[in-house]
Amino acid sequence: MRFFVTLILCLIMTSCGFGHLTEVRNQDSHAPTAEECGSCHVEQFAEWQQTAHARAFVSPEFKLQSDQYQEEECLFCHSPGSVQNPEREARSYNREEGVTCISCHLYEQAMHGPHDSGALFSPHAITKNSKVNSKKDSSQLCGVCHEETYEQWRSLGATKHYPTCHGCHGVSVERPHTRGTDSFSNILVSFEPVHRVYSHYLILPNQPEQGTGPEIQLDAMEADTIHFRLKNSLPHDLPTGTYGTKELFVVLSWRQPDGTVVEKKKINISSVLAPGEEKSFAVIFPQKEYSRDLSIDLYRFHHSTQKATLIGSYPFAMDSF
Ligand code: HEC
Ligand code: HEC
Ligand code: HEC
Ligand code: HEC
Ligand code: HEC
Incomplete structure (x- = not known):
């Protein structure tokens, strides 16, 4: 038939x-x-x-x-x-x-x-x-x-x-x-x-809770210093890739309760993290009374194209500290 x-x-x-x-x-x-x-x-x-x-x-x-x-x-x-x-x-x-x-x-x-x-x-x-x-x-x-x-x-x-x-x-x-x-x-x-x-799209997956993205943990908040850790939980280097120069950077932003960004700080991460590797950071960043929430955004920067790609956003509610 x-x-x-x-x-x-x-x-x-x-x-x-x-x-x-x-x-x-x-x-x-x-x-x-x-x-x-x-x-x-x-x-x-x-x-x-x-x-x-x-x-x-x-x-x-x-x-x-x-x-x-x-x-x-x-x-x-x-x-x-x-x-x-x-x-x-x-x-x-x-x-x-x-x-x-x-x-x-x-x-x-x-x-x-x-x-x-x-x-x-x-x-x-x-x-x-x-x-x-x-x-x-x-x-x-x-x-x-x-x-x-x-x-x-x-x-x-x-x-x-x-x-x-x-x-x-x-x-x-x-x-x-x-x-x-x-x-x-x-x-x-x-x-x-x-x-x-x-499908054939190539996405940059970022679901740390499912183990498909890098992890960022906030360790301590002092009067003027934030301690956080970046962990490469991926099965390959972070940033990934053999060709071209790539670099990671993070942007810390304080927000007011209504979402307005009060202050920002950018930190370059010049090293490549191997799978499982962690790196700790201490950032001087005064906590303002009027701002409650912090978000840390992780980016990769391609030197050849001069373009930055967002890998993931990690929000932290400050009242938990
Ligand atoms: C980098 C390698 C790669 C390229 C390039 C690629 N494919 Fe695929 N394709 C795959 C892989 C791997 C699968 C299997 C996906 C799965 O098993 O989930 C697949 C699956 C498929 C399938 C069957 C599954 C489906 O989506 O229906 C079709 C049809 C297909 N590809 C057509 C194409 C066409 C047409 C193009 C070009 C426009 C293309 N592919 C380009 C790797 C590729
Ligand atoms: C005239 C329509 C047509 C064109 C043109 C065509 N295909 Fe297909 N293709 C099909 C159909 C229909 C099927 C499903 C066939 C089946 O299941 O027997 C298929 C199945 C496939 C699969 C899936 C096989 C699998 O194991 O699941 C791939 C991969 C694929 N095509 C790739 C291509 C690529 C690459 C081209 C271009 C070079 C192409 N096709 C051009 C109609 C087409
Ligand atoms: C024939 C060689 C080849 C194969 C096979 C291949 N890739 Fe690639 N892939 C490349 C090249 C070359 C680039 C970089 C292209 C550029 O940036 O101009 C790339 C880029 C990528 C990127 C970066 C995407 C971006 O937006 O920056 C991802 C993710 C990727 N490939 C995943 C895969 C996956 C998953 C497979 C297997 C299904 C695969 N590749 C198979 C050659 C290949
Ligand atoms: C557990 C999830 C996971 C698996 C499995 C995985 N990746 Fe990735 N990959 C990621 C994440 C998240 C990023 C974004 C971080 C970065 O840019 O380094 C990434 C980044 C990449 C990039 C750089 C993308 C760009 O914009 O240039 C390439 C290329 C790549 N992966 C290829 C691969 C290949 C090839 C494999 C299989 C051998 C693979 N990945 C397996 C999660 C994964
Ligand atoms: C063995 C396969 C392979 C060969 C050979 C290769 N490439 Fe690639 N190329 C890739 C893959 C895979 C990527 C994307 C992921 C990565 O960087 O590992 C890429 C990415 C690139 C990019 C994008 C880099 C960026 O800034 O993000 C450029 C440009 C490039 N290759 C140039 C070249 C040139 C020039 C050569 C020859 C001297 C070359 N490649 C040889 C596989 C290859």
């Missing part, structure tokens, strides 16, 4: 002309683009477009630091062919797509993913592969490029069970693999099984 339906669908679509989706020809730079994948995988494409992966090649910092793309050894990670290929080859086509769909999914003429084929009609071959499954071994796939970070995670994993990279950096969603874009494809999609998976 299923075969029959598939056959009919193929006939309706006049020919099963989807071979190009799994075909890469280096010699004439032919390969499917992320946009083509996105015509069916609408959500995955929209998510991926917002990530650093999609900018890994075109970012001005990369262009500059790779000497206008002259540095060949950078390209395997910033414009990779299939990361499942042990040959570690860079792409010569669609390089502006950076770390793209086919880098992670296409290998040996099939799309490698977390599940077996479950749809009525599959326009490309599918291979179930635990390395492209966020509940299984997908950290290995991340580790092909995030080498040092992966090694840190892996060496801890043996003793303590941390989530996979995607388990912290992705967002859990429930959905079929594709989205219909017209009435015909809507019918096809309605036959697809729904799966719980991690």
Whole structure:
């Protein structure tokens, strides 16, 4: 019956002309683009477009630091062919797509993913592969490029069970693999099984209570000094990353009961905290009578882009002191 339906669908679509989706020809730079994948995988494409992966090649910092793309050894990670290929080859086509769909999914003429084929009609071959499954071994796939970070995670994993990279950096969603874009494809999609998976967004998770973010603890409040501790409870360095210069800083802000900030103080943290490491701080910061609440915001600063990203906000109610 299923075969029959598939056959009919193929006939309706006049020919099963989807071979190009799994075909890469280096010699004439032919390969499917992320946009083509996105015509069916609408959500995955929209998510991926917002990530650093999609900018890994075109970012001005990369262009500059790779000497206008002259540095060949950078390209395997910033414009990779299939990361499942042990040959570690860079792409010569669609390089502006950076770390793209086919880098992670296409290998040996099939799309490698977390599940077996479950749809009525599959326009490309599918291979179930635990390395492209966020509940299984997908950290290995991340580790092909995030080498040092992966090694840190892996060496801890043996003793303590941390989530996979995607388990912290992705967002859990429930959905079929594709989205219909017209009435015909809507019918096809309605036959697809729904799966719980991690999306392609790359978030910076910050839920210290669930062990997915760094911890900040207030130890003591003296008349003019605040003592607090920053603990790296992550399974990798804080700040994370091998490339580029990153630095942490915290901003302490006193607030009035109505939320107005009364006073602020910024402290740079020049060291890198290894997993499990703590660092204590004593900050001279007079407690004003009219201010009750303190919040400590933790940021990372990228020297290449001169941009600061908020990692997390930690509020403390002063009446507990
Ligand atoms: C014409 C629509 C269409 C296009 C274009 C398309 N796909 Fe798919 N894809 C599907 C359908 C339908 C499924 C579900 C098939 C099934 O379950 O048998 C699927 C499944 C997948 C899966 C999930 C496999 C799993 O194990 O869960 C991945 C990964 C995937 N596609 C990647 C890609 C990539 C990468 C591209 C671009 C090179 C692409 N697809 C282009 C329709 C498409
Ligand atoms: C082919 C190499 C490659 C693979 C595989 C890869 N990454 Fe990346 N990743 C990069 C590069 C390169 C960057 C930096 C891009 C930039 O900043 O220009 C990056 C950036 C990131 C960032 C930083 C995001 C931000 O907004 O700053 C996170 C988080 C991340 N990757 C997580 C993952 C996870 C999780 C996986 C596995 C599912 C993975 N990566 C697989 C190469 C890779
Ligand atoms: C850095 C590697 C990486 C890149 C780049 C990437 N994916 Fe994925 N993709 C994964 C991983 C890992 C999973 C498994 C998620 C899970 O098991 O929860 C996945 C799952 C999927 C799935 C099945 C689950 C779902 O969301 O329905 C589809 C379809 C898919 N990807 C399509 C794409 C498309 C299309 C692109 C490009 C726009 C893309 N992927 C880019 C790593 C990647
Ligand atoms: C327990 C949750 C957790 C797990 C598991 C985890 N991370 Fe992270 N990761 C974080 C948090 C929180 C941050 C933000 C702190 C920072 O910027 O260093 C972060 C930061 C990062 C960054 C820097 C983001 C940026 O903006 O440039 C990268 C890259 C990264 N992680 C990659 C990985 C990889 C690869 C793995 C798997 C080997 C992994 N992470 C596993 C929680 C996690
Ligand atoms: C083994 C894979 C790999 C290679 C080789 C590689 N990169 Fe990266 N690059 C990454 C990953 C992963 C990230 C993001 C997380 C991190 O910093 O570890 C990144 C991030 C970057 C960033 C963003 C840094 C920032 O300031 O946040 C730049 C710029 C960059 N790389 C340039 C280069 C240049 C130039 C080369 C070649 C000399 C190179 N990379 C080689 C994997 C790689």
